[in-house]
Amino acid sequence: MFTGLIEHIGTVLEYIPIDSTSSGGGGVSITIGDCAPILVDVHLGDSISTNGVCLTVTEFDQEKTQFKVGVAPETLRRTDLGDLVKGSKVNLERAVTSDVRLGGHVVQGHVDTIATITKRVPDGNAINFTFELRDKQYISYIVEKGFIAIDGTSLTVTHVDHQTAQFSIMLISYSQSKVVLPLKQESSTVNIEVDLTGKLIEKQIEVNLNAQINNKDSALTRLIESIVEKKLQELK
Template identity: 70%
Template sequence: MFTGLIETIGVVEEYNDSSNGVTITITDCSPILEDVHLGDSISTNGVCLTVIDFDELKTKFKVGVAPETLRLTNLGNLNKNSKVNLERAVTSDVRLGGHVVQGHVDTIATIVNKTKDGEAISYTFELRDKNFINYIVHKGFIAIDGTSLTVTNVDDSKGQFSIMLISYSQSKVILSQKNIGDTVNIEVDLTGKLIEKQIEINLKQLMNSEDSILNQLITSIVERKVKELIK
């Protein structure tokens, strides 16, 4: 689990795509490697990846990337010298300043607008998989390349949403370096998906029970409509 508060920006030293799979070596990140061990999780542009190796001085680390991860994220677009947001998994004594981020990216989005607003930058994104707009709400949380941000606007019909990046954050995350046409990794707030699942389960249970209030209501409405038609 992560908070969406980026600890440092790393640099891709090596991107290796072979028959054995994809591995990425990330350097310039010694501040977050002091207490990292093999098998630990590090959020890399919002994707929870497992550390499989690091150098003796702990200035860089290596991760493996599964095919499913490549399909759902934009990690396949990385190359040497690409910059990435990094955050270690939380510990019990970490203050949750952002929001609960799993590091399980749902889809990618494309930047369709970028404008200055005072010292801040306003971004509008369009989702590749439009169905995820159902989980994005005005003033709700969203993780963009692993960064916890607040949604400022939602256009359900276009599958688009907007955020605002304040001046302080612009030097702390890679989003400020991206432009129109670039892609980002999106993880929607888990809360919406959990609520949808519970509602779906409850509705199925009500529909399968003949004595449920829902079935009684439906029966009552149908009977009333039938009577109206007969008249």
């Protein structure tokens, strides 16, 4: 679990499509450097959020200034990690510990989809970004003034257009030097993780409704039967 408060910006040192080493696992691996400050207490097998994606550390260099992660095919389909190249900057956050203040929101590091930056407009000392989701269905979980994780950064939604599957956020001056978003221009992509709360509520409602519909003695079934009976009586 993460908070969405980025600790450090790292640099991609190597992207290997087929890494046959023991730490590469025979698939895609990414080596990220310039990140010694956050590796002090990190061990092999620990999780680090990399541009919002929860990845497992598989290797360190001898000085512990860089680390390697493997990337699964499903992760490549869901995220834009496959677009990273040598020199790309990435947001990094270690998994939370029990004594961490939750200054952002609960972020799983399980990216739902990607979005494209459609507009980037200065607003005083802030920047207003507008995004369009690749997978439109996720707009249902995005609400104005709600939380969203963009490349792992916990941000507040300022506007939502459910018809176009677009939403906006405001990036304040302080955050602009702490995350990678200001480095991206219009048409660039970002990783999106919607707030888990909306998905949990939707699932619970769906399960509850199905259970009541399939139970002939449930309150919902009786209510529907009552309404239908009343309408039939009105038609007589």
